[in-house]
Structures are given as structure tokens and as C-alpha cells.
Amino acid sequence: EAGVAQSPRYKIIEKRQSVAFWCNPISGHATLYWYQQILGQGPKLLIQFQNNGVVDDSQLPKDRFSAERLKGVDSTLKIQPAKLEDSAVYLCASSNNRGKDYGYTFGSGTRLTVV
Amino acid sequence: AQSVTQLDSHVSVSEGTPVLLRCNYSSSYSPSLFWYVQHPNKGLQLLLKYTSAATLVKGINGFEAEFKKSETSFHLTKPSAHMSDAAEYFCVVSDRASNTGKLIFGQGTTLQVKP
Numbered sequence: 001e002a003g004v005a006q007s008p009r010y011k012i013i014e015k016r017q018s019v020a021f022w023c024n025p026i027s028g029h030a031t032l033y034w035y036q037q038i039l040g041q042g043p044k045l046l047i048q049f050q051n052n053g054v055v056d057d058s059q060l061p062k063d064r065f066s067a068e069r070l071k072g073v074d075s076t077l078k079i080q081p082a083k084l085e086d087s088a089v090y091l092c093a094s095s096n097n098r099g100k101d102y103g104y105t106f107g108s109g110t111r112l113t114v115v
Numbered sequence: 116a117q118s119v120t121q122l123d124s125h126v127s128v129s130e131g132t133p134v135l136l137r138c139n140y141s142s143s144y145s146p147s148l149f150w151y152v153q154h155p156n157k158g159l160q161l162l163l164k165y166t167s168a169a170t171l172v173k174g175i176n177g178f179e180a181e182f183k184k185s186e187t188s189f190h191l192t193k194p195s196a197h198m199s200d201a202a203e204y205f206c207v208v209s210d211r212a213s214n215t216g217k218l219i220f221g222q223g224t225t226l227q228v229k230p
Contacts, residue, residue, distance in 0.1 A: 003158075031216060042205050042220030043159070056215050091159065095216060104218065106151075106159040 002026065004107035006092050012113045018080035021110045025073070025094030029105075031055075032069055034077050035091040037109070043091055049075060082114045117142045119206045121221035129229050134178075134193040136224045138206030141187065147209040148189045149218070150180055154202045162204075165189065176200070201228045 005024040013019050025032050030051050035043035046065065048056040051072035060067070064083070069075040079086055089109040096103065122137040140146055150162040163174025170182040180191045189206060204224045210217040 033217075040223075042207075042222050043218075044220070045217050048215055048217060056217060093159075093218075104161070104216075108156075108158040 004092055004094055004105050006090075006107035006110055008110055009108065010111050010113075012115060013082055015084055015114050016081040018078065019082055019112060020076050020078045021090050021092075021112075023075045023077070023092030023107060025075070025092070026096075026105055029094035029096045030072065031095040032075050033093040033095075033104070034067060034075070035093065037089040037091055039088070046077070046090075079112075082112075084114050087112055087114045117144070117146065117208050117210055117219055119148075119208050119219060119221040121204075121206050121224050123224050124222065125225045125227065127227040127229060128196045130198055131195050134191070134196045134200065134226065136191040136204050136206075136226065138189045138191065138221060139187050140189060140206070140208050142208060148180075148182065149207040149209070150174065150178070150189075150191050151205045151207055151220075152202050153205065153223075159205070162191070196226075196228045198228050198230065201226055 007022050011019055032049045034046045036046050037043040046060045047067045049069040052069045065079055067077045089111050091109045092107045093104045118141045120139045128134055145167055148165045151159045152162050153159050162178050163172045165172045165182045173179045178193045180189050182189055206221040207218050210219055
């Protein structure tokens with residue numbers, strides 16, 4: 001099966017600019033996660049979708065980050081305006097049954113550099 | 116709250132010698148535990164997972180881990196390191212308390228394999 005697709009792979013922007021990342025999960029996977037991985041740290045969950053509804057966004061900085069999952073398939077994560085501390089790899093993952101089958105597939109990530 | 120602690124940020128071994136990456140967890144529920152590997156500029160790949168079945172779990176590429184409830188540990192081992200094993204390794208617990216399937220990552224251990 002095809003993996004989780006993410007784009008772009010790399011992005012460099014200036015602080016206060018906006019940026020968007022795209023994720024296409026594995027076909028049929030109802031659960032979609034966005035993780036932020038700062039250099040030298042483990043990934044941290046930003047937001048979780050079940051179909052097109054938000055399950056958990058407690059760690060999402062809502063003053064600048066937003067995410068949507070249209071029609072329960074693709075998802076976009078947006079940052080506006082970006083700060084230097086947003087420099088990180090943004091990982092998308094999907095699962096076909098949240099917490100039940102414990103199978104998660106991760107994309108290769110988008111590496112964001114804010115200068 | 117559930118958490119994982121990876122006891123070593125960096126481990127260096129010689130090719131052909133055993134690998135031990137240490138992980139302790141904290142969980143008020145019977146945990147589900149995972150080890151993921153991340154090669155440079157690549158996505159996260161599942162090595163193995165424990166979900167309350169056999170306490171000795173075998174994974175891909177010769178890795179295995181043993182769940183020890185009395186020690187709250189889930190250490191990753193491999194009898195003989197290969198150069199291709201050099202990567203970042205993450206110990207992960209699933210947040211079963213929230214029933215969202217959220218994954219909580221440790222800080223990571225960098226494995227260096229010397230020729």
C-alpha cells in the first residue's frame with residue numbers, strides 16, 4: 001500500500017510569514033495525526049483528527065496554528081505568523097482505528113526552517 | 116499521566132557487538148509500548164510493539180525488547196550491530212488513558228555504530 005504522503009519536504013520562510021503543509025494519509029485510515037519534532041527531541045502531538053473531526057488539539061498553539069481535514073481524507077496544517085521557535089520537522093501519521101490496532105504509519109515529514 | 120524516559124541520549128557500539136537501548140515508562144494503565152527508528156531525513160519506522168501479549172517482543176532487523184512490569188522497563192536489544200543500524204531510536208507509549216491512541220515519545224537515543 002502507498003505510504004503517508006507529505007509536501008513540501010523542505011520549507012524556509014522568514015519569521016512572521018505564513019506557511020502550509022499538506023498530508024495525504026493511507027487510504028481508508030480514519031485517524032490522522034500531526035506531530036511537531038524539534039531538533040533533538042521526540043515528536044509531540046499537535047492535533048488528532050478522527051475522520052474530519054478534531055479529537056485532540058490540546059497541544060496546538062491556536063493563536064498561530066490551524067489545521068483542517070476536508071472530507072476526512074487530506075489534511076493541511078498552517079502556521080500564521082511563524083516564529084523562530086516553529087523551526088522543526090512536522091510529521092503526519094495515520095491509523096485505521098485510533099488506539100485499537102496500534103498501527104501507525106508516518107510520513108517522511110516537512111522540515112521547516114524559520115529565519 | 117503516561118510518559119517514557121530514555122536513559123541514554125547517545126549510545127556508541129562497534130559493528131558486530133550487542134546493542135542495548137534503555138527505556139523506562141510510567142503508566143497508570145496497562146501500557147502499549149513501541150520502539151520506532153528514524154534514519155536521517157527519513158520517516159519513523161516501527162521496529163516492534165508490545166500490546167499485553169508475550170513479554171518478549173521480536174521486531175524487524177533482529178531487534179527485540181522485553182516488557183518488565185516490575186521494573187517498568189522496555190529495553191531494546193540486538194545481538195550484533197550492523198552499520199545500517201545507526202539511527203535515532205524512540206521509545207513510545209500509547210496514551211490509553213485518553214483512549215485517543217495518541218503516542219507519547221521519549222527524547223530519543225542516537226545509536227552510533229563504529230566499523
